[in-house]
Every structure is written in structure tokens, then in C-alpha cells.
Amino acid sequence: MRLYSASLRAFAESVAIQCYIAMRSKIALFAILILTTLTAENAPIPPKQNWSFAKLTGTFDRGSLQRGFQVYKQVCAACHSIKYISFRHLKALGLSDAEIKVLASQYQIKDGPNDDGEMFERPGRPSDYFPRVYANDKQARAANNGALPPDLSLIVKARLEGADYIYALLTGFKDKSDFKGSPGQYYNEYFPGHAISMAPPLSEGLVAYNDGTKPTVQQMACDVTTFLAWASEPEVEQRKQLGLKVLMYLLVMTGLFWVTMRRIWKTIR
Numbered sequence: 001m002r003l004y005s006a007s008l009r010a011f012a013e014s015v016a017i018q019c020y021i022a023m024r025s026k027i028a029l030f031a032i033l034i035l036t037t038l039t040a041e042n043a044p045i046p047p048k049q050n051w052s053f054a055k056l057t058g059t060f061d062r063g064s065l066q067r068g069f070q071v072y073k074q075v076c077a078a079c080h081s082i083k084y085i086s087f088r089h090l091k092a093l094g095l096s097d098a099e100i101k102v103l104a105s106q107y108q109i110k111d112g113p114n115d116d117g118e119m120f121e122r123p124g125r126p127s128d129y130f131p132r133v134y135a136n137d138k139q140a141r142a143a144n145n146g147a148l149p150p151d152l153s154l155i156v157k158a159r160l161e162g163a164d165y166i167y168a169l170l171t172g173f174k175d176k177s178d179f180k181g182s183p184g185q186y187y188n189e190y191f192p193g194h195a196i197s198m199a200p201p202l203s204e205g206l207v208a209y210n211d212g213t214k215p216t217v218q219q220m221a222c223d224v225t226t227f228l229a230w231a232s233e234p235e236v237e238q239r240k241q242l243g244l245k246v247l248m249y250l251l252v253m254t255g256l257f258w259v260t261m262r263r264i265w266k267t268i269r
């Protein structure tokens with residue numbers, strides 16, 4: 001529910017502000033608040049996708065998760081960290097302990113201080129978290145034209161339309177001749193304001209999937225979004241399973257209580 005037209009928004013806001021000034025009405029103040037929230041982002045609503053994990057009994061497609069991690073590792077990891085994910089978490093993707101050990105050892109992790117008081121680097125262990133890509137935010141901005149590539153571990157939760165938005169963003173780059181962004185900015189249909197400082201990260205055939213899936217832009221976007229949705233909420237499968245069990249339990253209890261109530265009231269009547 002968003003108003004698209006900027007002029008309509010400005011008009012509605014100025015009316016609400018006038019009402020507030022004239023009447024000091026709390027309702028007008030409330031209307032201003034609602035209007036600013038509803039119209040904060042002037043980007044189209046991303047189309048709904050049919051995510052396997054969004055359903056009531058939803059689970060993550062393991063193949064898609066693994067391919068998505070591959071896309072993250074080979075493409076997005078050049079700029080984006082996933083600092084809340086540790087190597088051992090990847091067991092949920094179907095990686096074996098041995099594979100995780102090998103993967104972790106390919107990363108250099110800062111540790112220490114040692115007995116001389118110095119920090120040092122060592123190969124990663126399964127219990128380590130994915131290291132940062134840049135030493136700090138300033139370095140990240142310096143390398144990206146002043147824009148900060150956000151950490152992606154919670155990005156699906158951090159955006160209003162979640163996975164639909166991430167997918168739409170990754171597939172929403174367009175060549176627009178009348179686009180006037182500053183240098184290093186690209187037109188994206190779904191990014192608020194449309195000028196994003198991230199070059200289109202995906203292109204046809206960018207990664208080589210080893211399960212025979214065709215690496216189209218849409219496929220890679222879908223896989224990496226599935227991976228990021230998992231990263232944002234790794235416990236979603238257990239949560240849904242437990243939720244279903246609780247619902248069943250409550251249903252049975254409701255039946256039992258109803259029968260009990262009937263019996264008790266029968267003798268009283």
C-alpha cells in the first residue's frame with residue numbers, strides 16, 4: 001500500500017500539515033506520520049515470487065541453497081560480508097563436516113593476541129564466522145564509490161518485501177537512456193530512488209553450476225535470494241514444524257475441553 005505519485009504525496013502531506021497547524025489536531029499529526037511511512041519509498045512493489053520457504057510447511061530447497069551459496073561466494077562475497085554466519089552453520093545446506101573443514105581453512109581469520117601481544121592470522125575453523133570483506137566501513141566506502149555494501153546476513157529481514165525485494169533488485173537493472181545518476185550509479189527498477197551504487201552483479205552464465213542447472217540471471221538471483229533468506233532465518237524450518245505441532249495440540253485440547261465442558265454442565269443442569 002504505497003502512493004506512487006510524488007505530487008499527490010506532497011499535496012496530501014501539506015494538507016495534513018495545514019490541518020495540524022490550524023487545529024492542533026492529534027489526528028492530523030497521526031495522518032502526517034502515516035503518510036510519510038506509506039510514501040517513504042517511491043519504488044514499485046516487487047512482484048510476489050513463489051518461494052518454497054514461504055509456505056506454511058515451507059522448507060528450503062537444498063539444491064537452491066547450495067547453488068545460492070556458490071553465487072554468494074563467487075560473486076557477492078567480493079563486496080558483501082555475511083558476518084552472522086559461521087562455517088559450521090553451512091551444515092544446514094547439506095555440506096558434510098569434511099567439506100566445511102576444507103572450506104573454512106581457505107579463509108584467513110584474525111586471531112590473537114599471542115604471547116607477544118600481537119594479532120595474527122590463521123586458517124579458519126568450522127566454528128569461525130565468515131570474516132569481514134573490508135577492514136572497516138571507511139575502506140568499504142572508499143572501494144565502492146562512497147557507497148557502503150551492507151552485510152547480507154540479515155538483509156532479507158531488513159527489507160520490507162524481504163526475498164521478493166532482493167530478487168526484484170537483482171533482476172531489476174535496466175539500461176535507461178534518460179537516467180541521470182552520478183558516475184558509478186546504475187538504474188534499478190526496484191531500488192528506492194532508482195539510482196543504486198552497485199553495478200549489476202549478475203550476468204548470464206557468470207557461475208558454473210555443477211548440478212547442470214542453467215545459470216541464467218533469474219536462476220542465480222533466485223538461488224542467492226534463497227540462500228540469503230536462509231541466512232536471515234536459519235531456524236525457519238524448525239519454527240514452522242513446531243508451530244504446526246503446537247496448532248495440532250491446541251486443536252486436540254480444544255476438542256477435549258469442549259467435551260469436558262459439556263459433561264460438567266450436563267450434571268449441573
Ligand code: HEC
Binds near residue numbers: 075080159169199202
Ligand atoms: C563490486 C561490489 C559489489 C558486488 C560484487 C555486489 N554488490 Fe551488492 N552492493 C554493493 C554496494 C556498493 C551497495 C550499496 C548500494 C547503494 O547504497 O547505492 C550494494 C547494495 C546491495 C544490497 C542492498 C540494496 C538496498 O536495498 O539497500 C543488496 C541486497 C545487495 N547489494 C545484494 C548483492 C548480491 C546478492 C550480490 C551478489 C549477487 C551483490 N550484491 C554483489 C556492491 C556490490
